[in-house]
Structure formats: structure tokens, C-alpha cells
Amino acid sequence: MPLKEFKPLTPSQRYKELPTFQEITKKTPEKSLLSPLKKSGGRNNTGRITTRHIGGGHKRHYRLVDFKRNKHDVPAKVVGIEYDPNRTCRIALIEYEDGQKSYILSPVGLQVGATVVSGDTAPPKPGNAMPLAKVPLGTAIHNIELIPGNGGKVARAAGQQAILSNREGEWALVKMPSGEIRKFNLNCLCTIGQVGNRDHMNEVSGKAGRSRWQGKRPTVRGMCMNPVDHPNGGGEGKSKSGGGRQHLLSPWGHAKGEKTRKPKKPTKTFIVERRKKKKR
Numbered sequence: 001m002p003l004k005e006f007k008p009l010t011p012s013q014r015y016k017e018l019p020t021f022q023e024i025t026k027k028t029p030e031k032s033l034l035s036p037l038k039k040s041g042g043r044n045n046t047g048r049i050t051t052r053h054i055g056g057g058h059k060r061h062y063r064l065v066d067f068k069r070n071k072h073d074v075p076a077k078v079v080g081i082e083y084d085p086n087r088t089c090r091i092a093l094i095e096y097e098d099g100q101k102s103y104i105l106s107p108v109g110l111q112v113g114a115t116v117v118s119g120d121t122a123p124p125k126p127g128n129a130m131p132l133a134k135v136p137l138g139t140a141i142h143n144i145e146l147i148p149g150n151g152g153k154v155a156r157a158a159g160q161q162a163i164l165s166n167r168e169g170e171w172a173l174v175k176m177p178s179g180e181i182r183k184f185n186l187n188c189l190c191t192i193g194q195v196g197n198r199d200h201m202n203e204v205s206g207k208a209g210r211s212r213w214q215g216k217r218p219t220v221r222g223m224c225m226n227p228v229d230h231p232n233g234g235g236e237g238k239s240k241s242g243g244g245r246q247h248l249l250s251p252w253g254h255a256k257g258e259k260t261r262k263p264k265k266p267t268k269t270f271i272v273e274r275r276k277k278k279k280r
Contacts, residue, residue, distance in 0.1 A: 002020055002022075002199065003017040003018060003019060003020065003199050003202060003203065004017070004018060004019075004020050005017055006018075006206075012206045012207035012209075013206060014206075015204050015206060016204055016205065016206025016207075017202060017203055017204040017206075018203060018204075018205075018206075019197070019199065019200070019203065021083065023081055023090060023106075023196070023197075024081055024082060024083050024090065025080045025081050025082075025112050026079070026080030026081065026082050026093060027082075027083075029061065029063060029082060030093055030101055030103070032101065033063060033064045033093075033101065033102065033103055034061040034062070034063065034064070035061065035062040035063075035064055036061065036062070037060050037061060037062040037086070039055075039057070039215070040054065041054060041055045042054030042055060052217075052219075053216055053217045053218070053219050054215060054216070054217060055215065055217045056212055056215055056217065057212070057213060057214055057215025057216075058085070058213050058214075058215075060085045060086060062086055063082075063084050063086065063091060063103050064102075064103060065084075065091060065102075065103045065104065065105065066102040066103060066104055067143060067151035067152040067153075067156075068149070068150075068151040068152075068189075069104070069118040069129035069143075069152075069189055069191065070118070070149070070189075071096060071100075071118065072118055072119035072120075073117065073118075073119040073121060073122075074096050074097060074098070074117065075096070075097060075115050075116070075117045076094040076095060076096045076097070076102075076115065076116050076117065077094065077095050077113065077114075077115055078092050078093070078094055078110060078111065078112050078113060078114045078115075078116065078127070079093045079094065079095050079101070079112070080092070080093045080112055081093075081106050081110070081112065082103075084103075087156075087157070087158075088157050088158035088197060088200045089105055089106060089156070089157065089158040089159075089195045089196050089197045089200070090105075090106040090196050090197050091103045091104065091105060091106055092104050092105070092106040092110055092127070094116060104116070104127065104191070105142065105143055105156060105191065105195055105196075106127075106195075106196045106197075107126040107127055107142065107191065107192070107193030107194060107195060107196055108126065108193055108194045108195070108196050108198065109126045109193065110126050110127045110193070110196070114127065116128055116129075117129075118130065118189070120134055122134075124136055124139055124192050125192060125193075126192055126193030127191065127192065127193060128191070128192050129143075129189050129190065129191045129192075130189065130190070130192070131186060131187050131188065131189055131190075132144075132164060132167075132172040132174070132184055132185075132186050132187075132188050132189075132190055133167075133172070133186035133187065135164050135172075135190065135192070136164075137164055137165065137166065137167070138163065138164065138165070139163070139164050139192060140161040140162070140163060140192070140193060140194050141155070141161065141162050141163070141164055141174070141190040141191060141192060141193070142154075142155040142156065142160055142161055142162065142190070142191050142193065142194065142195045143155065143156055143190060143191040143195075144162060144174065144184060144188060144189075144190040145184075145188035145189050145190070146184070146188070147185075147188070148185055148187040148188050148189070152189070152190070152191065154174075154176065155176070155177055155195065156195065157195065158195055158196065158197040158198065158200035158201075159194065159195060159196075159197065159198040159199075159200060159201060160177045160194070160195045161177065161193075161194035161195065162174050162175060162176050162177060162190075163175040164190075165181065167186065168183075170185065170186055171183040171184065171185065171186065172184045172185075172186050172188075173272060176275075178275045179275045180271060180273065180274060180275040181271075181272040181273040182270050182271055182272065183270045183271075183272060184270075222249070222251065223235070223238065229251075230249075230251050231249040231250075231251070231253055232248075232249055
């Protein structure tokens with residue numbers, strides 16, 4: 001999907017690059033597949049801020065996306081491609097032969113009028129869901145289940161794809177979008193193809209106001225704060241000594257780049273090759 005540039009008539013338009021939305025064919029969402037979405041403002045059930053930089057933003061409805069694809073061997077026709085404000089990729093509205101409608105993530109190449117199906121007998125075409133045991137090696141996949149029947153969890157953002165590289169016994173070896181190679185159960189469902197809206201990573205909002213529409217509040221650098229507010233705060237001006245740039249810390253004291261994954265996490269056994277290889 002290409003991006004459109006703007007004439008620099010104002011400072012906010014000088015570097016702005018936004019999607020053309022030319023792949024979207026349906027503007028109004030399916031009413032039966034909408035759900036209310038309450039804003040948290042980054043606060044938990046006691047009212048304390050647990051996630052910073054969240055607040056405001058345009059009102060949204062949540063689209064009920066079918067990540068399980070458990071209606072096997074029932075063909076469905078693609079009715080339209082829609083914009084989803086809750087995720088970076090586009091979603092496709094499909095209608096099964098019995099009249100039931102649902103949303104799925106729209107992969108690259110999926111067109112209105114195409115037929116998608118899930119199950120063991122599904123052909124490996126974009127939008128079809130099938131178990132890893134039936135997918136040809138080297139195929140690009142997304143929306144992969146971690147536990148059979150729990151619904152897709154892996155590779156769901158715009159432009160993401162994983163590659164089925166090999167099979168060993170009852171396990172499938174999948175190269176993740178991060179480069180990590182991980183073992184999955186062969187009965188886990190996945191969807192064929194790469195997630196659409198590949199140019200999302202190249203978008204440039206152009207102005208701070210667009211971030212506020214999305215519910216993102218400003219982020220202040222730690223070195224601009226006082227010592228009481230941040231480990232990097234204090235100093236006279238841009239200090240590189242007393243309380244300035246030398247301590248790369250988060251507000252809670254973790255060094256940036258520090259490993260945050262638990263070393264004895266049970267799922268460690270499923271990782272065949274790490275994303276970052278150790279230097280010899």
C-alpha cells in the first residue's frame with residue numbers, strides 16, 4: 001500500500017507521509033461485530049497510573065476479530081476490506097455460506113470476492129487458516145497459535161510474517177519476525193500470507209496532534225526532569241556528569257538494554273535460536 005506525501009504549505013505537512021487507504025472498500029463497520037471500548041487513561045482498577053503516556057484520543061469501538069478460525073471446511077467470501085482504529089493492519093469482513101459474518105486480519109493480496117477457508121484440507125493461499133502440519137515448508141504465515149485452540153497470538157501487526165522453516169517430530173520450527181526460531185505444536189493453526197499494510201512503519205504523522213488523536217500523551221526525556229522525578233534528572237543544563245546523560249536508566253532504575261525476560265521462564269524450552277546471538 002503506497003503512502004502519499006503533501007506539499008509543504010505548513011510545517012506539519014513538510015515531512016508528513018500518510019496511507020492512501022486505497023485498499024479499503026468498506027467504510028462503515030459491521031454493527032453486529034462491534035463492542036464498546038472503555039478508555040483506561042493508563043490507570044488500573046485502583047486509579048493509579050500503571051502505563052504512562054496514555055490518555056485522550058478519539059472514541060473507538062472494538063472490532064470482534066476472529067483469531068481462532070475454528071469454523072473448519074466452511075468457505076467464506078470476502079465482503080470488504082475495512083480500517084480498524086485499534087490495530088495497525090486492515091481487517092477483512094467475511095461471510096460464510098450459512099450467513100454468519102466475522103472479521104479476520106487482512107493479508108497481502110486478499111481481494112474482495114475471494115474465498116477463504118480454514119481446516120486441514122484448505123489450500124495454502126493468503127487468508128486461509130490451516131494447522132502447521134499441513135503448511136508447505138518455507139511459507140510465510142501469520143496469526144499463529146501458541147496453544148492449539150487458543151487463537152492466534154504471534155505475528156499480527158502490520159507487515160509481519162513468520163516463516164515455517166522445518167518440522168521435527170511433533171514440533172514445527174518457525175522463524176519469528178524478530179529472527180528468533182521457536183518450536184510450535186504441529187496442531188497449532190496459522191493463517192497463510194503476510195499481514196497487510198506493509199508501509200505502516202514508514203508513516204510520518206507530521207505533527208504532535210495526530211499522536212494525541214491516537215491517545216498518546218507526550219513523553220518527556222528523563223534528563224529534563226528533576227532528580228526527584230527520574231534517575232537521569234538534575235544537573236545544570238545538559239549535564240554529562242552530575243545527573244545527566246551517563247546513566248541510561250528508566251524511571252524505575254533499569255538500565256536500557258538490560259534483559260527483562262526471566263531466565264527460568266518455562267517457555268524457554270521452546271526457543272531453538274535466540275533473536276540476538278551471543279558474541280564469542
